[in-house]
Amino acid sequence: MESLSKYQILFNDYLETNKQKPSPHGLYAPIEYILSLGGKRLRPLLALMATEAFGNKPEEALPAALSVEVFHNFTLIHDDIMDQAPIRRGAPSVHNKWNENTGILSGDAMLIQAYQCLEPYQNDLFVKLIKHTSKTALEVCEGQQYDMDFETQKDVSISAYLEMIRLKTAVLVGHSLKIGAWIGNASDQEAQLLYDFGVLLGMAFQIQDDYLDAFGDPKDFGKQVGGDILENKKTILYHEVMKSGNIKEKKELIQWYDTTVKNNQKVIAVKEIFKSSGASIASQKFVASYTEDAFKKLESLIISEQGKKLLIEFGQNLMNRKF
16 A cells, blocks of 8 residues: 555654664564564554544654554554464564563553553643543553453354453554544544544454455465364354354354364365355354444544545455455
8 A cells, every 4th residue: 555655664763763672682572573573554554544533734644653563462462372373474472482471561661651651642632642542551451351262152242252252352543543643633533533433444444354364375464374163263264154154164163163183274174164164254244244334433424534545445445454
């Protein structure tokens, strides 16, 4: 997306000037490592875009954008430990490269740094940013707990699953846009509309992530394909099988999810059920629906036409992404 390149350059330059302390090496090297792995950097870019959309310079949002990126990567380190994920962004996960204790402590340090990043902001704006960061951080933890709970629960409804991904993933996307809007001097009402747009976009993003976890190209996806299947995670694909699959498909899926087997045979078999039941197609319809609902939120938002166009283009690219 060429129109995002200026934000990417701006943020990457800022990240480069905010290197970690050299000592203690065991604490800060893993932080530098996870941040250096890149990734899509969607959340910090959204903060910069939102600030400029409301008429302020995107440079004003750089500390907040870094806060979002540091917080997001903190959650990835801890998530990978909980999931025992060996790979992150095509490279060894932090706990795999070092050890679990290092991952826990470095992750804790990143959570603190996410708040420190907001210190350049003053007075009422600082209070709003801090409060919304705390609210969002707690919601992300709630979402992660639901995610872990669902791994062992037999009956998890689609609505419960959607609420889990709203908390675990979507609220941070909304948060990025909302704090960017505030820094751009948006009213609370305008900032909330942009937050709602971000949450809906975040839902589409996570459901696409669920789909790509099963059907993505490992070279593009940057994570272990089939990881959710091996961990018996009941993603939207699982729920769609249980909703629309035939008796045979449901029975076979339950049998696979009742085992602790972690091999490629399980991944292949479950993916075939996802395809034959129509679950894979249904998941893509969810992505399209949430993206369309997100665009509707923008219709009543008074921002620059260029800003609105950029956000729509961003959402369209997110919906069609392959990694």
